[in-house]
Amino acid sequence: MATYGRQRRLEPDHDLASNAQARAAQQIVVRLSSRPEQGTQPARAARRCIETLPVPDSPDRFTPAFGLGNPHLQTLWGPLWRPTTHLERQRERLWLDDGDFLDLDWHGPHSADAPLVLVLHGLTGSSNSPYVAGLQQALATRGWASAALNWRGCSGEPNLLPRSYHSGASEDLAAAIAHLRAKRPQAPLYAVGYSLGGNVLLKYLGESGSDSPLQGATAVSVPFRLDQCADRIGQGFSKVYQAHFMREMLAYIKDKQRQFQHDGRHEGLATLAQLGPLTKMRTFWDFDGRVTAPLHGFADAQDYYRRASSRYFLGQIRTPTLIIQAADDPFVFRHSLPEASELSASTQFELQAKGGHVGFVDGSLKHPGYYLERRIPQWLAGLDRHG
Numbered sequence: 001m002a003t004y005g006r007q008r009r010l011e012p013d014h015d016l017a018s019n020a021q022a023r024a025a026q027q028i029v030v031r032l033s034s035r036p037e038q039g040t041q042p043a044r045a046a047r048r049c050i051e052t053l054p055v056p057d058s059p060d061r062f063t064p065a066f067g068l069g070n071p072h073l074q075t076l077w078g079p080l081w082r083p084t085t086h087l088e089r090q091r092e093r094l095w096l097d098d099g100d101f102l103d104l105d106w107h108g109p110h111s112a113d114a115p116l117v118l119v120l121h122g123l124t125g126s127s128n129s130p131y132v133a134g135l136q137q138a139l140a141t142r143g144w145a146s147a148a149l150n151w152r153g154c155s156g157e158p159n160l161l162p163r164s165y166h167s168g169a170s171e172d173l174a175a176a177i178a179h180l181r182a183k184r185p186q187a188p189l190y191a192v193g194y195s196l197g198g199n200v201l202l203k204y205l206g207e208s209g210s211d212s213p214l215q216g217a218t219a220v221s222v223p224f225r226l227d228q229c230a231d232r233i234g235q236g237f238s239k240v241y242q243a244h245f246m247r248e249m250l251a252y253i254k255d256k257q258r259q260f261q262h263d264g265r266h267e268g269l270a271t272l273a274q275l276g277p278l279t280k281m282r283t284f285w286d287f288d289g290r291v292t293a294p295l296h297g298f299a300d301a302q303d304y305y306r307r308a309s310s311r312y313f314l315g316q317i318r319t320p321t322l323i324i325q326a327a328d329d330p331f332v333f334r335h336s337l338p339e340a341s342e343l344s345a346s347t348q349f350e351l352q353a354k355g356g357h358v359g360f361v362d363g364s365l366k367h368p369g370y371y372l373e374r375r376i377p378q379w380l381a382g383l384d385r386h387g
Helices: 019-032 043-048 069-080 130-141 171-183 196-211 226-231 236-263 266-273 284-296 301-308 310-316 374-387
Strands: 088-096 099-109 116-120 146-151 189-194 214-221 321-326 348-353 361-363 368-370
Touching: 069 130, 088 171, 099 171, 099 284, 099 348, 116 130, 116 171, 116 196, 130 146, 130 189, 130 368, 130 374, 146 171, 171 189, 171 196, 189 196, 189 236, 189 374, 196 214, 196 310, 196 321, 214 374, 226 284, 226 301, 226 310, 236 266, 284 301, 321 374
Parallel strands: 116 146, 116 189, 189 214, 214 321, 321 348
Antiparallel strands: 088 099, 099 146, 361 368
């Protein structure tokens, strides 16, 4: 999938770009609640991964809030209707070897040995994404510290190089993990990634194998096969998400061009100019072929998708890892989910029948609950107790 993002108030892995768009989306998704999207029944995926489904009376089983059974309502709940989670955080800038930077937003106890979790947002998100702030708050109630990573250019300030982040940017994740390990060497270290962040995390874990310094990891709503997800998001109602992402990614490049012009970064401007006119791009394939690939050293979109898709790295993971996925995810085909034989012995795959994309809203409409913010800390705490 594609790569660029900029900070906004509403962020899907999910933000609709304006109040007018949000109101229009509300009108659309209200109609969806009375008719499930065609093809969302998880039969084939459930048969293939049935051993990973929590049993009906298991506390690990997700049950959507009444009225939020549709995957798009689950997906859009956070950016459209969830109240903002206000946190006191401290920002730290991590300078990278290539002269660019990543911003980390810290929350929780400052003690040297408190468990520490690195949280990774998804495409066009940031540390302010509802699912990131919600998890940081939930971790703090357990006495755990967390650092939310803003990928390049996602912290509200354009990054300094023409390149940005992308779904395979495991080198940036490795730099952040090394920094946290050096900063708090006594703290048990974990990582949680959502969507694009989950893909980068699983790729990193596969690449590092037994050398990973992480004690555990969780990945949510992962686009295991980027090529297939680029196709999926161009179908049905998911075209709404695709159109939004395209607007955001193209606007990001134009913002960077203006910033480079202002700062006199002529070399960076020349690199961006080589991309050609930013017109007639409607799909992820268009954007990744004409922008992501040339900026990040890939031959074309197909080469990028093949080299960055986490599905090809799953068998090499040696870190205890939990993957949480919804069979009705509107960004991911059911056949994109890995077979049980592709998973390493250290990986636990939980396929929920419902949940949408980084949704998993339970409880009720009046009193919504956030399953991920209970399940993830619970699972990580279990690793900490037995570590």
